[in-house]
Amino acid sequence: MRVSxxxxxxxxxxxxxxxxxxxxxxxxxxxxxxxxxRKAASAEAPYASTxxxxxxxxxxxxxxxxxxxxxxxxxxxxxxxxxxxxxxxxGADLAVPDGYDRVDAAGKFVTPGVIDIHSHLGVYPSxxxxxxxxxxxxxxxxxxxxxxxxxxxxxxxGFSRALVNGGVTTxxxxxxxxxxxxxxxxxxxxVPSRTVQGMKFPGAPYSLKMACGxxxxxxxxxxxxxxxxxxxxxxxxRQAWIDxxxxxxxxxxxxxxxxxxxxxxLKGEILVQNHCYRADEMxxxxxxxxxxGYKVTAFHHAVExxxxxxxLKANDVCSAIWADWYGFKMEAYDGIPENAALLANQGAxxxxxxxxxxxxxxxxxxxSRAQAAGRRIGIDIPDAQVVGWFTYNAAKAMGIGxxxxxxxxxxxxDVVLWNGNPLSVxxxxxxxxxxxALMYDAADPKRKPVSDFELGQPGEGDVK
Amino acid sequence: MSRRLLLAxxxxxxxxxxxxxxxxxxxxxxxxxxxxxPLHNGTVLVRGGRVVVAGAGIAVPAGIETVDGTGKWVxxxxxxxxxxxxxxxxxxLDESNDTSAxxxxxxxxxxxxxxxxxxxxxxxxxxEGGVTRATVAPVHGKSIFAGQGAxxxxxxxxxxxxxxxxxxxVELGExxxxxxxxxxxxxxxxxRNALRExxxxxxxxxxxxxxxxxxxxxxxxxxxxxVLDGTQPxxxxxxxxxxxxxxxxxxxxxxxxxxVIVGATEGWxxxxxxxxxxxxxxxxxxxxxxxxxxxxxxxxxxTGRMKKAGVKVAIGMFSGHxxxxxxxxxxxxxxxLTKMPGAVGLxxxxxxxxxxxxxxxxxxxxxxxxxxxxxxxxxxxxxxGDPLELASAPVEVWIDGVRQPANSRQSRLRARYRDLxxxxxxxxxxx
Numbered sequence: 001m002r003v004s005x006x007x008x009x010x011x012x013x014x015x016x017x018x019x020x021x022x023x024x025x026x027x028x029x030x031x032x033x034x035x036x037x038r039k040a041a042s043a044e045a046p047y048a049s050t051x052x053x054x055x056x057x058x059x060x061x062x063x064x065x066x067x068x069x070x071x072x073x074x075x076x077x078x079x080x081x082x083x084x085x086x087x088x089x090x091g092a093d094l095a096v097p098d099g100y101d102r103v104d105a106a107g108k109f110v111t112p113g114v115i116d117i118h119s120h121l122g123v124y125p126s127x128x129x130x131x132x133x134x135x136x137x138x139x140x141x142x143x144x145x146x147x148x149x150x151x152x153x154x155x156x157x158g159f160s161r162a163l164v165n166g167g168v169t170t171x172x173x174x175x176x177x178x179x180x181x182x183x184x185x186x187x188x189x190x191v192p193s194r195t196v197q198g199m200k201f202p203g204a205p206y207s208l209k210m211a212c213g214x215x216x217x218x219x220x221x222x223x224x225x226x227x228x229x230x231x232x233x234x235x236x237x238r239q240a241w242i243d244x245x246x247x248x249x250x251x252x253x254x255x256x257x258x259x260x261x262x263x264x265x266l267k268g269e270i271l272v273q274n275h276c277y278r279a280d281e282m283x284x285x286x287x288x289x290x291x292x293g294y295k296v297t298a299f300h301h302a303v304e305x306x307x308x309x310x311x312l313k314a315n316d317v318c319s320a321i322w323a324d325w326y327g328f329k330m331e332a333y334d335g336i337p338e339n340a341a342l343l344a345n346q347g348a349x350x351x352x353x354x355x356x357x358x359x360x361x362x363x364x365x366x367x368s369r370a371q372a373a374g375r376r377i378g379i380d381i382p383d384a385q386v387v388g389w390f391t392y393n394a395a396k397a398m399g400i401g402x403x404x405x406x407x408x409x410x411x412x413x414d415v416v417l418w419n420g421n422p423l424s425v426x427x428x429x430x431x432x433x434x435x436x437a438l439m440y441d442a443a444d445p446k447r448k449p450v451s452d453f454e455l456g457q458p459g460e461g462d463v464k
Numbered sequence: 465m466s467r468r469l470l471l472a473x474x475x476x477x478x479x480x481x482x483x484x485x486x487x488x489x490x491x492x493x494x495x496x497x498x499x500x501x502p503l504h505n506g507t508v509l510v511r512g513g514r515v516v517v518a519g520a521g522i523a524v525p526a527g528i529e530t531v532d533g534t535g536k537w538v539x540x541x542x543x544x545x546x547x548x549x550x551x552x553x554x555x556x557l558d559e560s561n562d563t564s565a566x567x568x569x570x571x572x573x574x575x576x577x578x579x580x581x582x583x584x585x586x587x588x589x590x591x592e593g594g595v596t597r598a599t600v601a602p603v604h605g606k607s608i609f610a611g612q613g614a615x616x617x618x619x620x621x622x623x624x625x626x627x628x629x630x631x632x633x634v635e636l637g638e639x640x641x642x643x644x645x646x647x648x649x650x651x652x653x654x655x656r657n658a659l660r661e662x663x664x665x666x667x668x669x670x671x672x673x674x675x676x677x678x679x680x681x682x683x684x685x686x687x688x689x690x691v692l693d694g695t696q697p698x699x700x701x702x703x704x705x706x707x708x709x710x711x712x713x714x715x716x717x718x719x720x721x722x723x724v725i726v727g728a729t730e731g732w733x734x735x736x737x738x739x740x741x742x743x744x745x746x747x748x749x750x751x752x753x754x755x756x757x758x759x760x761x762x763x764x765x766x767t768g769r770m771k772k773a774g775v776k777v778a779i780g781m782f783s784g785h786x787x788x789x790x791x792x793x794x795x796x797x798x799x800x801l802t803k804m805p806g807a808v809g810l811x812x813x814x815x816x817x818x819x820x821x822x823x824x825x826x827x828x829x830x831x832x833x834x835x836x837x838x839x840x841x842x843x844x845x846x847x848x849g850d851p852l853e854l855a856s857a858p859v860e861v862w863i864d865g866v867r868q869p870a871n872s873r874q875s876r877l878r879a880r881y882r883d884l885x886x887x888x889x890x891x892x893x894x895x
Contacts, residue, residue: 128756306878373857
């Protein structure tokens with residue numbers, strides 16, 4: 001089927017590309033501030049994670065090029081993990097203790113599990129039919145009361161493709177970007193589960209998805225509602241924050257789901273993932289955050305971030321971006337392939353995101369394209385730093401950087417063994433471990449997930 | 465204004481003709497594009513806008529400009545099959561987007577040729593990515609017939625058309641069913657009825673009185689005449705295995721149809737039948753998800769499996785976020801599959817052919833485009849590395865032997881924002 005979604009109203013592809021969120025580092029929040037919280041702090045309590053790591057064997061990956069996700073590279077390295085945790089990462093001189101399964105990884109590469117900060121798997125799953133499209137509560141522009149996890153369909157076959165082709169072990173599922181405040185995102189382990197709770201990343205902070213620019217004004221302006229302009233976008237947002245501040249200072253006699261979320265943001269417990277394309281608009285959003293005392297953790301899509309790399313650096317905001325999508329809408333007209341490299345050159349935080357059920361299978365390739373574009377204008381970013389664009393930087397901007405995203409002693413053993421350099425088009429994941437459990441093995445046809453939806457269908461269990 | 469003055473004004477306004485350069489690239493790794501593996505230390509010689517010869521052990525005639533290709537790769541220009549190039553400036557901006565026409569009374573008669581804009585930014589960006597030639601297909605409006613597509617080149621000169629009205633495009637499958645009134649049944653009925661009306665219109669002649677119960681406008685019926693007699697290929701958008709079989713069966717009733725299947729996500733399930741029918745396929749190879757109920761069997765091995773069964777398969781369907789400049793990445797991913805147990809991919813040479821010579825052949829330009837063969841268009845790309853690798857990019861692009869400038873809004877933006885220094889003047893003065 002060949003369609004032009006841009007001419008067919010708000011198609012699925014469009015709504016996906018519309019998303020945004022902003023995040024804030026939860027870890028920075030003092031413990032007493034968290035204790036004071038009455039409603040938002042209980043955010044983790046309902047619908048709690050029931051994820052438990054699957055059993056794994058003590059494993060030693062020996063002889064690979066190891067990228068640790070934080071800029072480190074070890075040639076002929078050794079990675080040890082057991083009981084779900086990374087035990088040690090070192091060079092050839094790191095001895096493999098007794099009891100470890102030794103994997104000869106010579107000629108291969110090891111990275112942390114890949115992390116996508118911007119996905120709609122489960123809320124806009126495959127098949128892309130109306131009955132399963134649950135990513136945008138497009139009935140009013142401010143919906144911080146909706147939670148993406150209540151829309152996630154765990155049987156989305158897209159999760160399995162992200163694992164086996166992309167090495168994705170953790171991903172953040174965001175509501176769409178039709179709304180100014182689209183709702184709470186949820187961070188998932190990329191593990192098949194009968195329930196969403198079985199996928200939830202234990203202890204991950206929530207994020208609020210926000211969106212500026214064309215989408216909200218088009219969606220609501222098209223209905224003859226506010227906002228129909230960018231100034232309308234800001235006015236509605238600001239009023240929502242004013243209301244939230246009042247709620248926060250009140251007695252909470254009557255619970256308000258949406259204001260619970262906004263209160264969490266104002267208290268620094270819920271991160272903000274903010275869909276925003278244009279540089280000037282991002283600058284305005286940063287001032288709105290100052291006005292109300294919250295922090296934007298990441299601008300998503302941010303195709304013009306390269307114009308304000310200095311500002312983003314100064315405000316400690318990540319840019320979660322594609323390598324080189326451009327031109328599909330007015331606010332994406334100035335997208336250039338050098339975006340990531342120019343940001344990195346300013347010292348600003350870069351995250352490569354997908355926003356796409358196909359792109360999530362190749363975040364490593366997108367990062368490589370972005371790196372190459374930089375190299376051609378004289379910005380040479382080492383491979384080891386580029387790997388961080390789809391591992392540690394994403395984890396950090398999702399508030400889980402202390403737990404995963406890098407290969408460091410004591411962290412979750414989320415590990416990808418690649419059959420070649422992950423920045424090469426010719427490489428694919430060979431094995432993927434989550435919390436030390438082997439969840440994918442290219443050499444074992446049965447060591448890969450097949451969702452309920454695909455059972456009994458043509459191509460069930462096929463190499464995808 | 466007198467006619468003479470008008471003529472003079474027109475001549476003055478016309479851009480100076482750009483002459484093709486004679487040139488040779490030497491010492492490069494040369495990939496012909498015909499499916500063969502690359503040759504080391506090769507030479508490509510282009511004269512008068514055409515390829516003279518490409519290969520190893522070739523002597524360059526005296527006086528020919530020579531480009532040293534040491535450490536570099538040469539390929540034919542990429543050929544992008546089924547694109548929207550030249551039809552939009554900003555895709556979501558309706559007034560700038562000429563891909564489809566929901567409110568037009570016409571369908572098969574629609575012809576993209578006069579709407580094509582060689583100055584489109586998307587053409588410039590694709591050219592910088594090594595794309596030199598393409599087919600441009602309209603997208604359906606309210607009929608299963610989207611209209612007639614063209615073959616174009618991506619040169620900076622105003623002559624964009626290589627071949628207008630190169631094919632007719634019809635949408636079947638799920639989308640076709642909806643367009644035709646709500647079912648696949650309706651879509652096949654609409655298609656067969658249209659072809660019968662076209663047949664009758666052709667038999668009666670252009671000025672004859674037609675029957676009163678016809679569904680097609682006179683223009684649409686006339687546009688389908690070359691489809692009926694096979695002189696104009698019919699591109700059929702279809703994904704499901706069963707739908708592909710039904711499309712192949714159309715040739716029983718309309719034996720002269722010159723079919724090209726576009727999509728074919730489940731093509732691997734019916735690959736022997738497609739091969740036996742001699743029908744080529746343009747597909748999007750990275751599809752591996754059941755995006756809908758007509759692509760449940762999607763797999764990245766689709767291309768390799770069809771190719772293995774003898775189907776002529778091109779990588780294509782570049783529209784939306786699937787930009788033409790991503791073709792090498794897709795081809796490279798098919799090479800990567802050859803290392804995956806249970807998967808079927810393409811060899812490097814086959815993968816390059818799937819984005820060069822094969823789409824050119826399917827588009828009716830076999831031997832002329834997408835291949836460094838004697839007499840072919842001088843569409844040549846010099847790359848800074850393996851062209852299928854993510855890190856590689858074109859260094860030089862020639863189209864019809866004319867060296868193309870590397871200049872787009874993107875290159876201007878990146879130059880302006882290479883630093884953020886505004887100490888003396890705003891960025892707006894930096895141009």
